[in-house]
Amino acid sequence: MSDKFSSIESQASYGIGWQMGEQLKSNPFDGLALDAVVEGLRDAFNGESQQVDNEQLRDAFGAIHQRMQAEKAEQNKAVIAENETFLAENAKRDEVSVTESGLQYEVVEAGNGEKPNANSTVRVHYHGELIDGTVFDSSYQRGQPAEFPVNGVIKGWTEALQMMPVGAKWKLTIPQQLAYGEQGAGAAIKPYSTLVFDVELLDILG
DSSP: OOGGGOSHHHHHHHHHHHHHHHHHHHSOOTTOOHHHHHHHHHHHHHTOOOSSOHHHHHHHHHHHHHHHHHHHHHHTHHHHHHHHHHHHHHHTSTTOEEOTTSOEEEEEEOOOSOOOOTTOEEEEEEEEEETTSOEEEEHHHHTSOEEEEGGGSOHHHHHHHTTOOTTOEEEEEEOGGGTTTTTOBTTTBOTTOOEEEEEEEEEEOO
8 A cells, every 4th residue: 555545534535536537437538638627626625716617618518418429329320220220111011000209009909998198007018129039128027017107107108008098909119219219228228229019008007
């Protein structure tokens, strides 16, 4: 251990800096200037005036965010193209309907019950896959229906459920912008993924 970190205070201070460095490293952007980071930290800690005003900061953060999103989209260009091709081909099938938002659905069983609204809570069985057939979630496999508010799920589900009467079984093909978009969801659902669901609306709970 270095002599300059021999006291408890210096060790704790170094630990704080280390944690901040780890956070910065996990959220990098091109051009991150560590010297400027340290200077900003020092100014704030010492109560000095900002050397970069709030308007400049907003502009800078906005520009960096746009740059990172553009780079992310470029990196995922092949994935985006593959999913768009899948959606285009699926939409050509006679049994598939496409809503104004881009949601694609196929009525497997019509059902004849009531339809939920955005504030309803529903009980459903479902099976979710990626376009390559990889299963990422399935209440059928768990042997237990799911219960959730209609407005508490992804946009594609919220839209579809309000069109489905109780007893209906639909196949949903949900474009990424109505699913988890550029963020993805965990390790299973990558950014820009189209999701395919078999959904059975069992009941409206309230």
